[in-house]
Amino acid sequence: MKLFSPLTLGEMTLANRVVMAPLTRVRSGSEGIPGPLVVEHYRQRASLGLIVSEGTYPSHAGQGFPGQPGLVTPEQLAGWRNVTDAVHAGGGRIVAQVMHAGRVTHEDTNGGYEVVAPSAIAIAGETRTSKGKKPYPVPHALATDELPSIIAEFVTASRNAVNAGFDGVELHGANGYLLHEFLSPESNQRNDQYGGAPENRARFVVELTHAVAEAIGAEKVGLRISPAHNIQDALETELDDVQATYGALVDGIAPLKLAYLSVLHAAPAGAFIQDLRRRFDGPMLINSGFGIITTREEALAILDDGVGDAVVVGRPAIANPDLVRRWQDDLPLNEPNPATFYSTGAEGYTDYPFYDEALSRN
Ligand SMILES: Cc1cc2nc3c(=O)[nH]c(=O)nc-3n(C[C@H](O)[C@H](O)[C@H](O)COP(=O)(O)O)c2cc1C
Numbered sequence: 001m002k003l004f005s006p007l008t009l010g011e012m013t014l015a016n017r018v019v020m021a022p023l024t025r026v027r028s029g030s031e032g033i034p035g036p037l038v039v040e041h042y043r044q045r046a047s048l049g050l051i052v053s054e055g056t057y058p059s060h061a062g063q064g065f066p067g068q069p070g071l072v073t074p075e076q077l078a079g080w081r082n083v084t085d086a087v088h089a090g091g092g093r094i095v096a097q098v099m100h101a102g103r104v105t106h107e108d109t110n111g112g113y114e115v116v117a118p119s120a121i122a123i124a125g126e127t128r129t130s131k132g133k134k135p136y137p138v139p140h141a142l143a144t145d146e147l148p149s150i151i152a153e154f155v156t157a158s159r160n161a162v163n164a165g166f167d168g169v170e171l172h173g174a175n176g177y178l179l180h181e182f183l184s185p186e187s188n189q190r191n192d193q194y195g196g197a198p199e200n201r202a203r204f205v206v207e208l209t210h211a212v213a214e215a216i217g218a219e220k221v222g223l224r225i226s227p228a229h230n231i232q233d234a235l236e237t238e239l240d241d242v243q244a245t246y247g248a249l250v251d252g253i254a255p256l257k258l259a260y261l262s263v264l265h266a267a268p269a270g271a272f273i274q275d276l277r278r279r280f281d282g283p284m285l286i287n288s289g290f291g292i293i294t295t296r297e298e299a300l301a302i303l304d305d306g307v308g309d310a311v312v313v314g315r316p317a318i319a320n321p322d323l324v325r326r327w328q329d330d331l332p333l334n335e336p337n338p339a340t341f342y343s344t345g346a347e348g349y350t351d352y353p354f355y356d357e358a359l360s361r362n
Contacts, residue, residue, distance in 0.1 A: 002303040004328050007049065007310055009283050010219030010259030012093045012167050014049035014310070017303060018324050019262075019285055021314035022052040022097040022170065022224070026067030026342050027349060030130075032057070034069045034079035040350045042083050044321035046090025049310065052170050052224075052262075053083075055099030055177070058157030059150075061113035062178065064101030066130040067344070071096060071157040077164040084165030095168040095222060096161035098154055098212075102178030103139035103187070104232050115139045116150075118181050118188040118195065118204075123233045144192045150178070151208045155215045168220035171209060173249075174264055176232025179205050180225075183245055184234040198244035206252030218256040222285075225249070226264035227272070229289065243272060250279045258282060262312055264289050269307045277308070287312035293336075296327045322354045331355050 007014045025041070028034050045051055057063040057070045070076045080096070087094040101110070103117035108129035117139035126133045142150065158169045173179040181187040182204040188195050194204050205223075213221045227246045228236045236242045250261070262285040265273050277284045286308030288298065299311040317323050319336035326333055340348020353361065 001300060001328070003300050003311065004324070007283070009050070009222070009310075010168060010217075012050065012259070014093055015047075015091065016049040016324055017310035018049050018299065018327065019310050019312045020045055020048040020051040020317040021287060021312045022054055022099075022172070023314055023318060024054045024065060024068065024342070025349060026065050027344060028067055028069035028079070030066070031073070031075065032063070032068060032070035033073075033075045034083055036082075037346060037350060038069070038079070039082045039086050042094065043086035043090055044350065044354075045317060045323075046087045046092030047322060047324050048092065048313075048317060049324070051087060051092060051094040052312070053094060053096045053166075055097050055172055056157075056161075058098050058100055059113075059153040060111045061116060062100035062102075062105075062153070063110040064099065064105045064177065065128070065342075066109055071098065071160045071164075077160055080161070080164040080166070088165070093167045095170050095220075096158075096164075096166045097170045097172050097224070098157050098161065099172035100150065100153070100178035102181045103136065104177055106134055106137055108134060116142050116146075117178065118142060118190055121187060121189065121233075141190070144194065147194065147204060151211045154208055155211050158212045158216050158221070162216050162220065168222065168259055169212065169216070170222040170224055170262065171205075171212060172224055173205050174224045174226035175229060176234035179208065180234045183225075183249065184236050185238075185241060186233060186235040198241060199248040202245055202249040202252060205249055209253050209258070210256065213256045213258065218258050221256075221258050222260040222262055223253065223258060224262040224264065226289075229264060239272075243275075246276060247279065250276050254280050254282075260285050260309075262287070263308075264312075266291060268302065269305065274307075283309040285310045285312050287314070296330070299327065318348075319352050321352060326355055334358070
């Protein structure tokens with residue numbers, strides 16, 4: 001079964017093609033420092049071919065959730081060093097997902113910093129802050145001459161990640177956060193060269209990816225995208241526009257020869273994503289999104305049908321630290337408990353049993 005065969009991404013050789021999805025779990029406290037519980041969580045999952053860390057902020061202003069870890073302070077980086085050492089000791093590989101929340105945050109969450117986005121358009125609805133639920137703020141529209149400082153934050157955070165022992169970084173261009181806000185014509189209504197036409201909306205992500213690749217090496221950089229995911233008001237509803245925008249993005253980064261492109265899309269086998277794959281001409285990681293939880297059958301089929309090079313798995317990896325073994329031997333699975341996804345403590349985080357442990361409890 002191809003799913004359980006090795007794969008090389010840039011400099012990394014993965015033991016199998018089951019990739020742990022980036023999964024925000026908000027257990028790093030008010031200072032954003034991954035502690036022993038976070039170390040244990042990732043250590044337990046080292047048998048996945050690759051772990052992508054939860055979304056991790058490159059600057060305080062970019063913090064999206066209370067309890068989210070950062071890649072900024074020495075204490076945060078020391079915490080991550082314990083995580084990466086534990087994963088490597090278990091034979092695993094781990095990259096840091098670098099995530100700037102853009103407008104998907106609040107001053108009560110990001111330490112009082114200005115909330116920034118491509119345009120001064122708020123998300124409808126409320127966000128959970130450390131002081132309860134509040135309406136999303138109207139973000140400050142980043143001026144053209146402010147964009148290099150955001151790119152510099154990503155470069156520094158990516159260097160920090162490598163220095164903390166990560167095998168590389170994944171730039172979070174998905175799910176309605178800052179990079180995705182530049183791509184969507186709803187959240188990006190700029191008049192400069194970073195807004196308007198599809199190539200212009202793709203420009204910021206292309207430039208940022210180039211800068212990070214130059215700083216740490218393209219073979220250590222992946223990018224995650226979620227075209228037409230239509231989440232957090234980063235709407236992309238015109239198919240022609242979506243194809244043109246992501247086509248420009250992929251054409252702009254293809255010459256770099258990145259470690260991988262990770263795509264979250266409901267129809268990964270369809271013509272659109274497969275066209276992007278041809279144009280990217282490198283390893284593509286596939287996740288079909290939140291609609292249906294990823295199953296063993298789907299994961300096997302993505303590899304056997306040649307849809308992608310690896311499968312990115314979220315909720316099953318939350319609930320099954322030994323997911324690879326369970327899928328390989330077709331063993332029963334633990335069920336994830338959504339009530340503990342964003343809670344605190346060990347419950348629903350480090351207490352999902354391994355298969356043998358579950359057997360001995362019965
Ligand atoms: C609790 C939770 C946290 C998530 N956090 C992130 C995140 O930090 N970054 C990201 O790109 N996607 C995040 N996602 C999306 C997952 O990576 C994945 O795309 C989604 O769970 C669908 O895959 P699945 O069916 O295998 O669970 C999160 C999903 C869940 C359920």
